[in-house]
Amino acid sequence: MNVYGRTIPxxxxxxxxxxxxxxxxxxxxxxxxxxxxxAVDKNCxxxxxxxxxxxxxxxMGFGFGPQLNVFHFAPAQLPFFKDAERAAALSDKDLPRVxxxxxxxxxxxxxxxxxxxxxxxxxxxxxxETIGVYLAGELEGYMSFQMKQAHGDSFLQxxxxxxxxxxxSTEAFQALINFLHNQKxxxxxxxxxxxxxxxAFLLDDxxxxxxxxxxxxxxxxxxxxxxxxxxxxxxPLFLNYLxxxxxxxxxxxxxxxxxxxxxxxxxxxxxVHFSGSGTQFVEGYEADASIKLDVAELSSLFMGCVTLxxxxxxxxxxxxxxxxxxAKRVFSNPVKPENWSFI
Numbered sequence: 603m604n605v606y607g608r609t610i611p612x613x614x615x616x617x618x619x620x621x622x623x624x625x626x627x628x629x630x631x632x633x634x635x636x637x638x639x640x641a642v643d644k645n646c647x648x649x650x651x652x653x654x655x656x657x658x659x660x661x662m663g664f665g666f667g668p669q670l671n672v673f674h675f676a677p678a679q680l681p682f683f684k685d686a687e688r689a690a691a692l693s694d695k696d697l698p699r700v701x702x703x704x705x706x707x708x709x710x711x712x713x714x715x716x717x718x719x720x721x722x723x724x725x726x727x728x729x730x731e732t733i734g735v736y737l738a739g740e741l742e743g744y745m746s747f748q749m750k751q752a753h754g755d756s757f758l759q760x761x762x763x764x765x766x767x768x769x770x771s772t773e774a775f776q777a778l779i780n781f782l783h784n785q786k787x788x789x790x791x792x793x794x795x796x797x798x799x800x801x802a803f804l805l806d807d808x809x810x811x812x813x814x815x816x817x818x819x820x821x822x823x824x825x826x827x828x829x830x831x832x833x834x835x836x837x838p839l840f841l842n843y844l845x846x847x848x849x850x851x852x853x854x855x856x857x858x859x860x861x862x863x864x865x866x867x868x869x870x871x872x873x874v875h876f877s878g879s880g881t882q883f884v885e886g887y888e889a890d891a892s893i894k895l896d897v898a899e900l901s902s903l904f905m906g907c908v909t910l911x912x913x914x915x916x917x918x919x920x921x922x923x924x925x926x927x928x929a930k931r932v933f934s935n936p937v938k939p940e941n942w943s944f945i
Contacts (some may be wrong), residue, residue: 603648604714605905606847606937608936610840612648612715613641634662635865638835647840648901649833652944658918659831663864665902667830668938671801673794673823674812677762677786679805683776689733694725697735699741700755703734707768712906713939721943724766735769735777743767743774745781755790763793766942779804797940800852819871832901837872840904844881850880850932854925857889869894876932906936 603612615637622627641649653659656666667676682692692700700722708714724730724746734744749760762785769775775917782792791811794801802808802823809821815824834840837860858872875884893910899918902908910933913919 603650603716604708604712605648606712606844606845607710608847610648610839610843611644611646612650613637613644614649615645617653622725625943629693631662631864637845638833641835645836645839645922647843649835650830650941652829653831653879655830656814656828661863661864662833663897663901664742664831664833665898665900665903665905665907666828666913667832667902667907668797668940669826671803672795672825673797673801673809674825675794675805676811677783677789679807680783681781681804681806682924683780684784685736686773686776686780687737689735689745689777689781691789692725692732692734695723696721696732696741698733700725700734702771703741703744704768706833707737707833708771709771711940712937713941714749714862715941715943717943719802730765732766733778733781735774736934737771738775743769743778744754745778749789752790759790760788761791764795767795768942772943797938805864807929816940817838829944830939832905832907833919834901835903837870837900838883841874841883846880848874848880850934852928853877854890854928854930855884855887856929856930857923858900859894860897861895864897889923890925891921891929893921893929895919903933906938908934909933 618630618633638649645750650667651659651664653664683784692938693889704717708716725732730748732744732746734741746765748763748765750763751757751759752761762782767778767780769805785792808823810823812822814822855873855875859869860872860875861869873884873887873889875882875887895918899913903910903913909930909932910919914921914930923929
């Protein structure tokens with residue numbers, strides 16, 4: 603996984619299930635504990651999964667990841683960029699270039715994971731179309747989509763559901779947006795997924811097509827959901843990969859007391875020095891601030907999914923020491939992760 607521009611070995615798990623006659627015997631706990639120990643044995647300091655029930659895995663020490671937004675809007679609400687290149691249809695013959703396009707995006711995006719070959723099967727799916735943008739002979743962006751009829755719509759009405767997209771430059775993104783804009787004569791609505799809240803600023807009218815109001819006077823703009831969850835299983839090794847990454851220009855040492863009841867472990871104490879030149883564990887230093895939190899919140903905090911100030915306000919962490927405000931600043935401007943590996 604790309605973590606702040608560094609490639610960190612990670613382990614994932616999925617389709618965890620216990621057969622009906624064996625439920626309520628602690629087998630799921632044993633499965634997850636074995637998985638987490640295996641990650642440590644394989645020197646994978648970070649694990650991740652997609653939960654069937656977020657609270658179930660949060661009790662196992664997994665912290666919430668980024669939230670995905672899904673916007674619903676008419677194509678005409680998108681701008682048209684007059685100087686953008688035209689997108690062209692792609693086929694399975696373009697697979698090597700599509701894979702390379704995604705690889706370049708993943709290598710520059712925090713939270714992105716390597717994709718297996720089967721995750722590009724959309725190029726061969728009969729109900730899915732894919733377009734791409736070539737700039738100077740190189741594929742700089744692509745988008746796959748499906749045409750669907752909403753309940754009650756006539757055979758002349760369709761919604762365009764974007765199922766996959768990637769853009770490595772502003773020019774590629776604008777070309778993809780122009781393609782969607784140009785569907786306004788045939789497409790009723792576009793359903794567009796993105797991790798960026800600011801996508802609403804692109805639209806002339808960001809309201810969802812149902813035009814519902816929320817909280818009396820606010821216009822509903824999009825749906826939002828939680829998905830990937832993270833769990834740091836080896837904090838020293840995790841930060842060793844980030845030793846040259848600077849979370850903040852503030853120079854201070856923070857003591858972390860991390861609880862982990864799921865692995866039946868006593869709270870662990872770590873002293874971490876933050877500076878403009880990097881992040882590292884230290885011993886024998888007097889801490890400027892002390893933070894107490896669960897491993898789930900620690901994982902969300904260091905993956906950039908939540909700020910320390912927010913955790914303190916919500917009662918999910920406790921802080922003490924002379925430089926608590928400086929500790930808040932260390933995590934005040936997080937880089938949000940993006941992960942499309944579920945597609």
